[in-house]
Amino acid sequence: MRAAVRTRNTFRIPCLLKLRYILPVFCFILMLHISPRALGDEDARTDRGFELFKEGVYHFNRKSYEAAIDFLRKSLGRNPGDRNARYFLAMAYYKAGYNENALFELETLRGQDGTDETIQNLIRSLSAHSLFPSMVRKSDDYTLGWEIQANPIGKYILSRITGIDIDDLGNIYAAGFGSKIALKISREGKPLIIFSSPRITTGRLYDIVLGKDDELFISDFTNDTIHKFLQDGTYEGSIGGPGFGKGQFYGPTALAVDRFGDLYAIDSGNIRVLKFSREGEFLLSFGSEGDEEGEFSHPSGIAVDSAGNIYVSDHGKKKIMLFDRFGNFIQTIPDPGLKDPYGISISGESRLIVSDGNSIRSYSLAYSTWTDIDTGDRFSRVMDVKMDHLGQIYACDYDRDALLQFVPEQDKYRNLNVVLDRIDTSGFPMITYYVTVRDADGYPIYGLTESNFLLRIGGGVVKKIDLSSNAVRNSRLRLLFLVDKSPTMKQYSEDVNAYMSALISRVSTEDEMAVIGYNRESWISSSFTPSKLRTMDAIAQDRYSEGNNFDSAFRRAVDYLNKEYFKKAILVITDGRITEESFLTYSFEGCIRYAANNHIPVYFLSFGGSANERLVYFARNTGGRFYDVLHSNDFPYLYSSIQEFRSPDYLIFFRDVYDPKFENLYLDTEVEVDFDGRTGKSSLGLIYPSRNY
Numbered sequence: 001m002r003a004a005v006r007t008r009n010t011f012r013i014p015c016l017l018k019l020r021y022i023l024p025v026f027c028f029i030l031m032l033h034i035s036p037r038a039l040g041d042e043d044a045r046t047d048r049g050f051e052l053f054k055e056g057v058y059h060f061n062r063k064s065y066e067a068a069i070d071f072l073r074k075s076l077g078r079n080p081g082d083r084n085a086r087y088f089l090a091m092a093y094y095k096a097g098y099n100e101n102a103l104f105e106l107e108t109l110r111g112q113d114g115t116d117e118t119i120q121n122l123i124r125s126l127s128a129h130s131l132f133p134s135m136v137r138k139s140d141d142y143t144l145g146w147e148i149q150a151n152p153i154g155k156y157i158l159s160r161i162t163g164i165d166i167d168d169l170g171n172i173y174a175a176g177f178g179s180k181i182a183l184k185i186s187r188e189g190k191p192l193i194i195f196s197s198p199r200i201t202t203g204r205l206y207d208i209v210l211g212k213d214d215e216l217f218i219s220d221f222t223n224d225t226i227h228k229f230l231q232d233g234t235y236e237g238s239i240g241g242p243g244f245g246k247g248q249f250y251g252p253t254a255l256a257v258d259r260f261g262d263l264y265a266i267d268s269g270n271i272r273v274l275k276f277s278r279e280g281e282f283l284l285s286f287g288s289e290g291d292e293e294g295e296f297s298h299p300s301g302i303a304v305d306s307a308g309n310i311y312v313s314d315h316g317k318k319k320i321m322l323f324d325r326f327g328n329f330i331q332t333i334p335d336p337g338l339k340d341p342y343g344i345s346i347s348g349e350s351r352l353i354v355s356d357g358n359s360i361r362s363y364s365l366a367y368s369t370w371t372d373i374d375t376g377d378r379f380s381r382v383m384d385v386k387m388d389h390l391g392q393i394y395a396c397d398y399d400r401d402a403l404l405q406f407v408p409e410q411d412k413y414r415n416l417n418v419v420l421d422r423i424d425t426s427g428f429p430m431i432t433y434y435v436t437v438r439d440a441d442g443y444p445i446y447g448l449t450e451s452n453f454l455l456r457i458g459g460g461v462v463k464k465i466d467l468s469s470n471a472v473r474n475s476r477l478r479l480l481f482l483v484d485k486s487p488t489m490k491q492y493s494e495d496v497n498a499y500m501s502a503l504i505s506r507v508s509t510e511d512e513m514a515v516i517g518y519n520r521e522s523w524i525s526s527s528f529t530p531s532k533l534r535t536m537d538a539i540a541q542d543r544y545s546e547g548n549n550f551d552s553a554f555r556r557a558v559d560y561l562n563k564e565y566f567k568k569a570i571l572v573i574t575d576g577r578i579t580e581e582s583f584l585t586y587s588f589e590g591c592i593r594y595a596a597n598n599h600i601p602v603y604f605l606s607f608g609g610s611a612n613e614r615l616v617y618f619a620r621n622t623g624g625r626f627y628d629v630l631h632s633n634d635f636p637y638l639y640s641s642i643q644e645f646r647s648p649d650y651l652i653f654f655r656d657v658y659d660p661k662f663e664n665l666y667l668d669t670e671v672e673v674d675f676d677g678r679t680g681k682s683s684l685g686l687i688y689p690s691r692n693y
Contacts, residue, residue, distance in 0.1 A: 049078030050666075053085045054687050057666075060088055061422050061686065063562040063598075065096035083109060084666065084685060090122070091684065095421065097586075097594030099126055118670075118683045125417035125438070140362065140371045142393060142406040144378065145676060146189075150174065151401035154191040158183055161396035162383045163207030163219070163254070163343065164403065167231070168646055169447030172394060172403055175205040175218060182208050182218050184231070185403070187447070197235035200227060206253045207343075207384070211278055212261035212640060219265060224249040226265060228280070239263070239280040244270055247282030254343060254384075258304040260637055266299045266312070273302065273312060273327065286327025287312070294321060294329030301344040301384075303352065305365065311352060313341040320344065320354065320363075333363065336370050343384030353393070355382035360395060360406075375406060390443050407676070414440035416680030418673050421649060428689040431457070432469070432653040435671050436599070437680070444648030445675055452675055453652055457686075458667035462654050469651040476566040477511040477642065478528060482557045483539055484574040485517045490544045492607040496573060499605075499629050500539050504532045506639040515539055516557050520547020520581075528564065539573065548579045551586040558594050568600050569624070569642045575608030576615060576628075588614070595622045599647040603638065605629050662688040 056071035072089040076082060090105035103126055109119050150158035160178030167173070170187040182205050184193040195218060196202065203222020210216055214231045217239075224242035226249075229235055240249045250269030257263055261278035275284035287296050297316025304310050308325030311333070320333040320341060339357035347353055352363040358380055360373040373393065380399035387393050393406040421434040433455060437445040448467075455462040481500075489496075507513065515525040515538035526538035554570075561568045583591070595602050601624035604615045609628065616626040623645060627635050634641075652671075665688050672681040 049075050049082065049085075052078065053082065053088075054664075054666075056085070056088055056092070057685065057687050060092050060095075061424060062426070063095070063422065065092045068092040069096065083112070087119075088685070091421075094126060095597055097590045097592075097597055099593055099597075102126060118681065121415075121417070121680060121682060122419065124440075125419055140373065141409040142373055142375065143409045143412050144376065145392065145405035145407040145412075146187075147378075147405075148172075148185065148189040148403040149401065150176070150403055151179075153183070153185065153189065156181060156183060156191055156194065159401050160398055161401060161403065162398060163205075163209070164384045164386060164394060164396045165208055165210050166386050166388055166394050167210060167447075168389070170388075171447070173208045173210065173216065174396060174403060175208040177204050177206055177221070177398075178401075180204055180222075184233075187405075193231075193233040195227070195229050195233055195235075197229075199235055200238065202227070207255045209255040209257055209263075211257045211263065213643075215261070215278060217255055217257070217263055219252040219255050221251050221253060221268075224252065226252055226255070226263070226276075237280065239276055240265075240274070246285060247274065247276070249274070254299075254301045256302045256304050256310075256345075258308060259306060259634075261640075264302050264304060264310065266302055268299065271296050271299065273299065273310070273323075275327075284327055286323065293332060294323075300342045301355070303344045303346045305346050311344055311346075313344045313354065315340050315342055320352075334368065335363075340381075342382070345384075345386050347387035347391075348389070351387070353385050353387050355385040355395060358382065360385050360393065373406070375404075378404060390439055390445070411439060411441075411678070414678065416440070416445065416673055416675060416678050417442065418671065418680035418682045420669065420671050420682040420684040423669055423684055423686045425686055425689050429656045429658055430653055431656050431686075432651055433669070433671055434649055435652060435673070435682070436649040437673055437675070438648055439678070444646065446646055446648075448650060448673070448675060452673055453650075454672040454674075455652065455654065456668075456670040456672075457656070458662065458669075458688075465652050465654045467650060467652055469653055473565060473651060474567050474646075475510070477508070478561060478564040478566050478568045479507065479511060479513045479642070480557050480561050480568070480570050481513065481515045481535070481539055482553060482570055482572045483515060483517045483525070483541075484548070484550075484572070485519045485541075485544050486548045487544050487546065488575050488577065489573075489607075492575060493540070493542075495607055495630060497536070497540050499607075499635065500573070501536055502636070503638060504535055507532065514560065515541075516553060516560065517541060517543055518549060518553030519543075519545045520549055522549070522553035522556050524560070548577070548581045549584070550578075550582040551584065551588075551591055554591050555586055555594060558598060558600060561600055562598060567645070567647065569645065570595065570600060570602045572602065572604045574604060574606055574615075576604070576606035576610075576612040577608060578612060578614060588618070592618055592621050599623075599649055601642070601645050603627065603642070605635075605638075659688075663690050664688065 052071050052075035056068045060068035069092045072085050075085045090102045093102035106123050157179045158176040161174050162177040163175040165173045172185045175182045182195040183191050203220050206219045206221045208218045216229045216231050218227045226239040228237050249267050252265045253268045254266040263276045265274050267274050271289040272287040299312050300315040301313035310323040313320045318338045322330045341354055341356050343355045345353050350366045354361045362371045379397050382395050383398040385395040391408050395404050417438040419436040424432040450465050512528040512530050513535040514528045517525045525541050557570050602619050602622040603624040604619050604626045607629055619626045629635050667688055668685050670683040
């Protein structure tokens, strides 16, 4: 049974003769002690403070945060002790990018009640958010997360596992050299897909690796080929074939994919490395057998970093060698004495993870130092290893037919940062909770399902929830081009037209684009449209004038995007200059937080030459990136990078049953999240819709 915050109060005086004298005094005393939260429905409608509060909640849940702040501050002016109004004010400050103001209001609430877990959690979440997650160093102390026995696994036998990969949702992909099958497996250990096709007869499968755009590659050692699938199990074709010539194999083993989608394969029998485009076109071959530096004995693992450098492990030489992106030898990685290196992988931009006999090792690319990962002597023979964005390690044991996950020990005992961002009742009786879930260091938690969430409204548990809206939201893009029209940009107009035309030509017909121009003022040059011609005309608009009020234009862009449902991104077309005018009205950090707190990545497309470090910092802290367009090899892949961005928030909706007794009342709402034994919760509230929904 739901419990509305406001309840009707009635009382009876037995002595009717004295009622006319006692009643006025009694009512006066009662009104001094009753809070607005306990007022009845009719009284609430006459309470100006509560009316202002309702207006604030209305604007907040529609992402009009500046308006929400105004109404909530006025509400607190009427009712200074209203904790709900102060909590909503803190949330409105947070979503508007004013983190310091949000923390001040939350600290005020904590001073009133230091035991409120929701307040403590939100303070911790905002504090963790003050440092961009990729700058946080995860611990090298690990503990076992789970272990999956793969022989058997469901109705399959997965034996002699030699290659694995993982996706953002926590699913594991494994190739069984002994059982000749490859599977997609859920984090709970349930087989989801077997990669097979009537068009092929698979032999001993060695490695499996994810590519771009849901592609997946599997090396077939027996048939001297690499099979290409989609992650849903659809067979797409094969690459290579038996032989000794260009693009041919004699026992392909370890695989890697670079950030452009190109494929690298160890050709074990021919003792070399082959490189192919994602379409299967042969691009490059390097390496040969020998005892000299840069030559191979038994190449066994391969990885490619973000700069295109290629790392090859050699279990014959017990070394790891480094090559440039053209296959030229650079150096042998100094090591403390590797035992039997096989599968290797790159984690983020700074760590090389190595499977080495019965152990796992980590090499810092930045500091050239080695660290042994303590796995508790659980391995007999590790053949491959991967690390996800949370720092969790996944490995396969060849001898024991097992898959294992290891979690940073500190994370095992630290709870999640959960924020109930807002509640949308505009589609009532459908209600949607927007929930952001991160780990204790601020890294997003992906791949959660309905079973990970518990929702409450008005004290009652929501019985049935649905997360299917997330796939719909992520299926399309809303791209907003914020175009600098100050005089210094005019010299780059031809370059802007050429490069933007190339970028926009790649945009899907399902996506929509808008353009806002700015100098001293800002204006909407083109509203959201799928029209590429209209978008290009707006970008090329000849409206150059003095001024560079970037901050106001940027916040206008975020406001405009916040009205959109689908996945969002801001692309700033600039010469990379920051002037005194750029952040006169709103602070540099405030603009970053406004985008980041609303999960909008920002990409700076600079035509002015060298990178501006402040704009690099700006982009990175929103989940975007800075591009020196005229000198970048990565710019052609910008659209793919935007598509790959994953927001940390979940859309959770459910159908409510209208109950007239709650109409126009404030109801508390709450969400709890449980992920691998780590928990977190957050609360907010809503004004229950009227009958005229």
